[in-house]
Amino acid sequence: MTQSAGLLTVSAILINGQAPQAAQLFVGSDNEFEIDGASIDGVYQNASTVAMQLLDANRVTISGATATLTYIAASNGNYRGSMAAASATLAAGTRYIVQITVTKDSATTVISETETAAYRS
Numbered sequence: 001m002t003q004s005a006g007l008l009t010v011s012a013i014l015i016n017g018q019a020p021q022a023a024q025l026f027v028g029s030d031n032e033f034e035i036d037g038a039s040i041d042g043v044y045q046n047a048s049t050v051a052m053q054l055l056d057a058n059r060v061t062i063s064g065a066t067a068t069l070t071y072i073a074a075s076n077g078n079y080r081g082s083m084a085a086a087s088a089t090l091a092a093g094t095r096y097i098v099q100i101t102v103t104k105d106s107a108t109t110v111i112s113e114t115e116t117a118a119y120r121s
Contacts, residue, residue: 008045008107010077011037015098020113025054025098026120027090031083033067035111038077038102046071048104050079054088055097062096064088069100090117 014034015023025031033052038045054065065088069081079102090096093116100111 006041006107008038008040008048008102008104008109010035010102010109010111011039013100013111013113015113015115020098020115023113023115025090025096025115025117026085027092027117029085029120031067031085032080033069033082033098033100034078034080035069035100035102036075036078038079038104040104040107044077045104046075046077048077048079048102050081050100050102052081052083052098052100054083054090055099057095057097059097062088062090065090065096092118 038048050069052067054062067081067083069079072078095116098113102109
């Protein structure tokens, strides 16, 4: 018997601990990404595949700018991962698209947020 997957949703995304509208990507520093509350039809999903990649304004993937987000133990569908400073060179003042893909079985959702890179103050 095959069941169709319900709607895969995420309740929040954090970039370096901030909501997207207040977040920045850091030049020359590690960058942390988190999603909270991954669920299907209200049931938290603690075994999803979650990946992040940075894209430029033309939606081309930035070489090395990827991260795998792993499940946070004892959470309700929360995942966190980081991109090491050495993995990609970001330019201050440049806007990048943070794209996070969450997959569980046949359900997939893609979240995209545009952020500006800056030096950490």
